[in-house]
């Protein structure tokens with residue numbers, strides 16, 4: 001039987017408890033046009049969405065994320081991350097469609113093996129938010145598996161390589177997979193004896209905190225694999241009460257949570273914004289892991305911040321916060337055996 005990756009909520013609602021699929025219902029209510037964003041935030045006179053930008057990469061914003069954007073403020077740091085701006089359509093030298101040359105590291109359907117001991121599995125192209133700076137915005141998602149059977153070649157590759165001890169579920173966003181699909185994937189992975197850890201890279205705990213429900217936490221803690229969660233938040237305003245509770249549910253049950261952020265012009269490229277982000281994270285027991293230099297993806301050049309400025313900000317953080325609150329400022333270079341720390 002083929003299992004659709006995104007189980008249709010109206011079908012699965014009957015079989016599963018209300019709370020375990022609430023997130024899927026909420027997802028259906030997401031905002032999907034720039035015009036809607038403008039109207040809901042009272043910005044008709046202030047900004048105009050670009051049709052071309054939205055055609056290149058559609059708008060998608062959960063109501064939960066929307067509720068954290070300040071109405072009437074065209075420069076809101078959360079709005080900037082999701083608003084389709086005309087600046088995206090400018091062609092800029094050095095910004096291409098596969099900045100990390102992932103195509104050359106892809107072993108088979110969705111499996112990317114670049115670093116020792118760990119592989120990245122692109123599980124789905126779907127996300128609960130479309131970040132305008134996303135480095136996978138041009139990723140050929142139609143090439144990746146769309147049912148559990150199609151992951152078999154990737155699973156076989158992992159099983160055949162005993163040097164692999166950790167699998168990263170990435171995307172898109174792996175928590176967009178419905179629980180039954182995720183469960184089957186985790187089952188298949190944990191039956192590979194040499195695997196020790198499962199890492200889940202997801203923005204859903206931030207943009208749709210109801211995804212972190214008891215069913216999910218139960219599934220993750222039931223695995224024989226050690227599970228780590230890496231979330232993605234760029235600004236303290238993203239981390240409201242509901243997000244804090246969801247992250248707390250993971251951490252209380254023994255799942256460590258790390259955060260990665262992207263350094264983005266007009267979002268978090270000032271010392272106060274970054275300090276607030278890191279302080280809020282450690283208050284929630286989340287470790288700031290990486291601060292990424294923007295990958296040079298076409299359409300995102302207006303978010304770029306220089307390495308020098310990034311280093312200055314990290315130095316600033318060091319003078320203000322405990323050592324464990326300061327993320328590593330990194331850049332991904334296609335030909336390196338790990339992410340490169342910028343100093």
Ligand SMILES: *Cc1c(COP(=O)(O)O)cnc(C)c1O
Pocket residue numbers: 112113114115118119120168338339
């Ligand atoms: C970033 C990345 C990883 C994980 O790297 P860590 O430094 O372990 O967080 C693994 N595989 C790929 C392809 C990556 O891009």
Ligand code: SF4
Pocket residue numbers: 126127128129130131133134135136171172173203232
């Ligand atoms: S959630 Fe991650 S993968 Fe999805 S659009 Fe945002 S940055 Fe890209």
